[in-house]
Structure formats: C-alpha cells, structure tokens
Amino acid sequence: MPARRLIAGALLLLPAVSASPVKADNHLHGACKQLDIPVSATVDGAVYNIPQVNNDIEAGAWGIYDATRTTPHDASNVLKNTTISGTWNIHAQLCFPTNPKAQDILQVATHGVHYDSRYWDSKYLPQNHSYVEAALKEGYSILTYDRLGVGESDHPDAYEVVQANLELEILRQLTLMARNGSLYTFAEQAKPAADAAFKNRGQPAKIVHIGHSFGSVLTSAFIATYGDLTDGAIITGYVYGQYLGSAGSVAFAVEYAATGHPRFDRPSGYVVSKEIGIQNIFFAGDPKTAYTPELFEYGVSLKQPVPVGEFASAYKILNRPGGSFMAPVQFLLPEHDFYICRGDCNNITSVEQLKSFYPNATDIDLKIQPNTGHALPLHNNATAGFQLSFDFLGRHGL
Ligand SMILES: *[C@@H]1O[C@H](CO)[C@@H](O)[C@H](O)[C@H]1NC(C)=O
Numbered sequence: 001m002p003a004r005r006l007i008a009g010a011l012l013l014l015p016a017v018s019a020s021p022v023k024a025d026n027h028l029h030g031a032c033k034q035l036d037i038p039v040s041a042t043v044d045g046a047v048y049n050i051p052q053v054n055n056d057i058e059a060g061a062w063g064i065y066d067a068t069r070t071t072p073h074d075a076s077n078v079l080k081n082t083t084i085s086g087t088w089n090i091h092a093q094l095c096f097p098t099n100p101k102a103q104d105i106l107q108v109a110t111h112g113v114h115y116d117s118r119y120w121d122s123k124y125l126p127q128n129h130s131y132v133e134a135a136l137k138e139g140y141s142i143l144t145y146d147r148l149g150v151g152e153s154d155h156p157d158a159y160e161v162v163q164a165n166l167e168l169e170i171l172r173q174l175t176l177m178a179r180n181g182s183l184y185t186f187a188e189q190a191k192p193a194a195d196a197a198f199k200n201r202g203q204p205a206k207i208v209h210i211g212h213s214f215g216s217v218l219t220s221a222f223i224a225t226y227g228d229l230t231d232g233a234i235i236t237g238y239v240y241g242q243y244l245g246s247a248g249s250v251a252f253a254v255e256y257a258a259t260g261h262p263r264f265d266r267p268s269g270y271v272v273s274k275e276i277g278i279q280n281i282f283f284a285g286d287p288k289t290a291y292t293p294e295l296f297e298y299g300v301s302l303k304q305p306v307p308v309g310e311f312a313s314a315y316k317i318l319n320r321p322g323g324s325f326m327a328p329v330q331f332l333l334p335e336h337d338f339y340i341c342r343g344d345c346n347n348i349t350s351v352e353q354l355k356s357f358y359p360n361a362t363d364i365d366l367k368i369q370p371n372t373g374h375a376l377p378l379h380n381n382a383t384a385g386f387q388l389s390f391d392f393l394g395r396h397g398l
Pocket residue numbers: 075078079080081
C-alpha cells in the first residue's frame with residue numbers, strides 16, 4: 001500500500017503534537033468520546049395507512065402524498081395500534097469542557113430531520129460554526145446523539161418502528177442515564193478508557209435540553225411531559241403555528257435513500273433530500289451575506305435519510321402543553337426559516353402565546369437570529385446566535 005506509506009511518511013514530518021497519555025478525540029475547548037449506547041424502550045406505536053417507498057418515483061410520490069391537503073396526520077390514519085419494544089444502539093458524543101463552569105451543567109442536544117448529530121458540531125470552521133465548540137468554550141458539558149434511524153444509530157423499520165413516541169422515550173432514557181450517573185460511567189469505560197477527563201465524573205449537577213427542528217419538537221414535548229427531568233431548555237428552529245410545515249414535504253425534494261446520491265445503507269421507507277431540498281429547508285436569508293458557498297456545500301455533505309413513519313406519527317407529540325415544566329425556556333428562531341415560518345419568523349409568535357404551552361415556566365424568552373435560515377450553525381454570525389442562548393441560561397444560573 002504505497003499510498004498509505006506515503007501518508008504515514010508525511011505524518012512523521014509533522015511535529016509531535018503531544019506525548020501525553022491516551023486522550024479522547026480532542027476538540028478546541030474540551031475532550032470528547034464517541035459512544036454506542038444500548039437504549040431499551042417500550043412505547044405505544046401504530047401501523048399507519050401510508051404508502052410504501054421502494055424507489056425514486058415512490059419517494060417523490062410520498063412527498064406529494066404527505067403534502068396533499070386531505071392527507072390525515074392524526075389518529076384517523078391508524079390501521080392498528082401496536083406496542084414498540086426493543087433495545088437499540090444510539091450513537092452519541094459526550095464532551096467535557098477544558099474550563100468548566102463552577103458546577104457541571106450538561107446540555108443534551110437533539111438534532112432534527114435530514115441531519116444527524118454532526119449538525120451541532122461543524123468540522124468546517126469549528127470555531128465559527130460548531131455549537132459543541134461554543135458550548136465547551138462557555139464551560140458546558142454536552143451530549144449530542146444520532147436519533148434512532150439516523151447516522152450511526154440503528155436504522156430499524158421506517159414505517160412501524162421509528163416513530164415519534166419512541167424517540168421521545170429514547171430522549172427520556174438518555175436523560176435518566178445522565179441523571180443517575182450511568183451515562184458518565186459508561187463514557188468513562190468507553191475507549192480510550194484511560195482518558196483523565198472522563199474519570200470519576202459522578203453525574204451532572206444540572207441538565208439543559210436543547211433541540212433543533214424535529215429535535216425541538218421532541219425537546220418541547222419532553223419538557224412539557226417530564227418537566228422534573230430538566231433544568232432548562234433551548235428550542236431552536238421550531239415553533240408551533242399555522243405556518244409550521246406549510247411548505248410541505250415536496251420542498252424536501254427527496255429520492256430513495258438506498259439508491260440516492262450518495263447511496264445510503266437503508267431499508268424500505270427511508271428517503272433523502274437532493275441538494276435543492278437541503279437548500280429549501282436549511283439555507284435562507286440574503287444569499288450574498290447569510291451564508292457562503294462553502295457552508296452550503298458542507299450543509300449538503302451532512303444530509304441524512306428520513307424514515308417516513310416519523311411524519312405519520314409526529315402528531316402524537318406535536319403541540320403538547322405541559323404544566324410540569326417549572327424552569328426557563330428560550331425559543332430561538334432563524335429570521336428566514338422557510339419550513340417553520342414560511343420564510344419570515346418575525347412576529348410569528350409571542351411570549352404570551354408560548355406561555356399557554358408552559359404556564360409554570362419561570363421565564364420564557366423569544367429571540368430571532370437575523371439573516372439566517374433553518375440551519376442556524378451553518379450561517380454567518382452563528383456564534384452570536386449561540387451566545388443569545390448562553391446569555392439566557394447564564395441569567396438563570398445555568
Ligand atoms: C388506537 O388507540 C387509540 C387510543 O387508545 C384509539 O382511540 C383508536 O381508536 C385506536 N385505533 C385503532 C385503529 O384501533
């Protein structure tokens with residue numbers, strides 16, 4: 001393998017970075033480990049009356065079906081109620097900051113549809129576009145994970161397994177593991193086992209939940225349902241309202257994932273956006289100033305397939321109010337979010353309206369990040385947007 005030897009030879013010419021003992025995958029502002037966590041869950045599921053998708057034509061037809069004005073997105077589309085039960089591998093990344101806050105505050109971040117956990121941790125100009133780096137710099141610990149069906153997590157049946165209830169329960173199980181210390185113990189034992197940053201961590205003092213898009217649907221339902229399991233929340237790129245999803249699934253411009261460009265190792269029912277679909281959903285604002293061609297290209301490279309059962313089952317957790325949430329929550333909306341606000345989030349909601357969802361929240365904040373589309377970290381000025389959330393949390397001792 002001459003090529004490999006050449007690379008190895010070139011590496012030898014680099015100055016030795018460090019002779020220190022085993023180190024986890026280092027970030028600029030902390031140490032991270034990649035984890036594969038077995039998560040068990042049992043929830044109510046359903047068999048829905050939705051079309052099968054096994055090729056490109058059926059993928060396009062699914063988009064039209066899903067966006068058709070008379071297509072039901074509720075219980076009337078259930079053919080049969082089921083129980084979904086099993087243990088799935090959830091791929092995650094846990095990071096501890098180099099300069100932590102006085103108490104360990106863990107952020108648990110849930111990504112949306114069409115992306116995986118890399119959404120939070122851009123490798124392109126990470127100091128400007130990685131939320132993980134910004135959180136670590138601010139002194140937070142942070143857990144990001146690939147939702148079920150996405151990235152390096154398991155990819156089970158797209159119709160009858162990957163459903164909203166199950167994903168909510170997986171978020172609850174991960175949170176319980178963090179609260180009782182088993183997450184940190186699991187991470188300590190994961191390779192490289194000798195990393196000092198992961199030794200004897202106990203458990204976090206506080207947990208903040210942050211979501212983006214469908215991850216915010218999950219996070220907002222989570223805090224409404226299990227208010228006692230969270231100390232604060234940041235809801236980005238999502239607010240319930242008449243324009244939510246009104247652009248419709250045709251805007252995703254999907255093809256069949258198993259034969260897509262690139263191809264994904266996915267079974268029946270997984271669809272993936274073409275480049276124009278990624279632009280429609282994630283990139284907006286003035287194209288001269290809001291983002292660069294490099295950011296767009298990077299955003300396209302992160303794309304991930306979507307299981308169609310997620311759309312049929314989302315109604316089960318959408319728009320869920322909850323009095324048990326007695327903590328602060330911030331809604332951070334990209335000004336020109338196309339899928340959530342049909343391109344203009346100004347005045348789309350109000351603190352008053354949000355209070356009806358969380359009547360016992362200690363504080364509700366609503367912020368708009370200017371000249372930005374749905375993928376907040378992948379636009380210019382992203383770090384100033386991150387700071388809005390850190391400032392809000394900081395005001396509440398988080
Ligand atoms: C499924 O369960 C719900 C809630 O219990 C019930 O209202 C509905 O009628 C059931 N649907 C079917 C098709 O059995």
